[in-house]
Amino acid sequence: MKKKNLILSFTFLCALLVVFTACNKEAEQDLPYKNNNLKLPAEVAEYRVTELPESFANQISNSQSLEDISNEVATIGRVLFYDTKLSVNNLVSCGSCHKQEFAFSDPVAGSTGFDGDKTPRNAQSIVNCFTKKSFFWDGRVRDLNEMVLKPIGNHIEMGLEELDELEVKLANTDYYPALFEAAYGSSEITKEKIADGLTQFLNALVSIDSKFDKAGGEFFFNQEGFTASELAGAELFWGRARCADCHSGVNMRGWNDEDVANIGLDVEYKDQGIENGHFLVPSLRNVALTAPYMHDGRFASLRDVVNHYNKGIQDHPQLDSRLRGEFGWDPTGDPTVLNLSDKQVDDLVAFLNTFTDEVLIADTKFSDPFVR
Ligand code: HEC
Ligand code: HEC
Numbered sequence: 213m214k215k216k217n218l219i220l221s222f223t224f225l226c227a228l229l230v231v232f233t234a235c236n237k238e239a240e241q242d243l244p245y246k247n248n249n250l251k252l253p254a255e256v257a258e259y260r261v262t263e264l265p266e267s268f269a270n271q272i273s274n275s276q277s278l279e280d281i282s283n284e285v286a287t288i289g290r291v292l293f294y295d296t297k298l299s300v301n302n303l304v305s306c307g308s309c310h311k312q313e314f315a316f317s318d319p320v321a322g323s324t325g326f327d328g329d330k331t332p333r334n335a336q337s338i339v340n341c342f343t344k345k346s347f348f349w350d351g352r353v354r355d356l357n358e359m360v361l362k363p364i365g366n367h368i369e370m371g372l373e374e375l376d377e378l379e380v381k382l383a384n385t386d387y388y389p390a391l392f393e394a395a396y397g398s399s400e401i402t403k404e405k406i407a408d409g410l411t412q413f414l415n416a417l418v419s420i421d422s423k424f425d426k427a428g429g430e431f432f433f434n435q436e437g438f439t440a441s442e443l444a445g446a447e448l449f450w451g452r453a454r455c456a457d458c459h460s461g462v463n464m465r466g467w468n469d470e471d472v473a474n475i476g477l478d479v480e481y482k483d484q485g486i487e488n489g490h491f492l493v494p495s496l497r498n499v500a501l502t503a504p505y506m507h508d509g510r511f512a513s514l515r516d517v518v519n520h521y522n523k524g525i526q527d528h529p530q531l532d533s534r535l536r537g538e539f540g541w542d543p544t545g546d547p548t549v550l551n552l553s554d555k556q557v558d559d560l561v562a563f564l565n566t567f568t569d570e571v572l573i574a575d576t577k578f579s580d581p582f583v584r
Contacts, residue, residue, distance in 0.1 A: 259286035267429030284395035289413025315498035321509025445563025466493030
């Protein structure tokens, strides 16, 4: 009798346990991601950058000095960057399209926004914003602080058009009020502080540790430790392949960060860019990690890109003169004159691979702090 009772109560307890776990599971599944599972380091991370390589002297373009970054404000920026609450239906964060392992770019041609729609252009790597004077493929935004709120309201990206709503939404979490209190001495949440947090986090995304950086960049280039193929690629990049006519400076971007070009991708561009197929000359920093390539992500590999410059350039009436003729300056010259051998294409790709910064993509202070 006693034994039977014991078995009965044991069965009852088991049943209870099963019901309890099932309910719990349901509660968890209600949240698309477990947003409240925020894990930050016990001691606030160091986001200030006090030492930049010599090649970066005079490269700071925006008003924020990297030494003046507030660690507490950048921490808010990190949480915001990865928080799906910034989208209208809690499904996407900045980090959904700017992924750390790909140097904060997206490995697909068009990124998926909150509603499943695709962005018309490829999501760029967003490192070294502190050096940039213009943003987006067409350079349409000139100020980082103004830029950072744009994706939140964008109808494809995050869809949260009323930023006042966002202030309320964030105030109703169990983590933002405390984070804002720690950073600003007041738990009040405003759009200005949200922009400040994101800006300071983006400014802290500093990429200075590639093999190319360690060799001194283009101005102080020291060949030591470079393979024969990488060096042959460097010679082509700065020489006959004329890449550096457009890609130069610490980020291998356009001259003065403002240069634009039509590189003859098509005879008729679907997306006209600034106008007539002109796009801002993009950064080649970490380029081995940021496939697919071009504003529309049409090329899957760096080999495909180099082959475009080698023999794929289309004779667009607005084709940049630097891509015409043997030395560029002839506006009527033949754009297909490059004629690199397969080996030379490999060499160029090998050199482009030296722009990769492995330190940045492994740095945990830039990683997703939510346990999903
Ligand atoms: C749905 C995907 C998506 C989301 C979400 C998203 N972005 Fe982007 N981001 C893009 C795309 C696509 C571009 C390129 C757009 C263009 O050039 O027209 C871009 C461009 C940028 C740039 C310009 C980089 C440069 O060098 O010009 C910055 C900075 C940026 N995003 C920051 C953010 C921040 C901050 C957030 C979150 C508040 C965010 N993005 C959310 C897709 C996304
Ligand atoms: C006339 C200026 C110019 C020259 C010369 C030039 N580029 Fe470009 N490059 C651009 C522009 C502009 C784009 C973006 C075009 C677009 O998306 O429509 C670009 C895009 C790229 C991209 C894709 C970047 C990304 O993030 O998608 C790579 C890689 C690249 N160039 C490498 C090279 C190499 C290697 C050479 C030399 C063989 C070279 N470029 C020569 C202007 C130039």
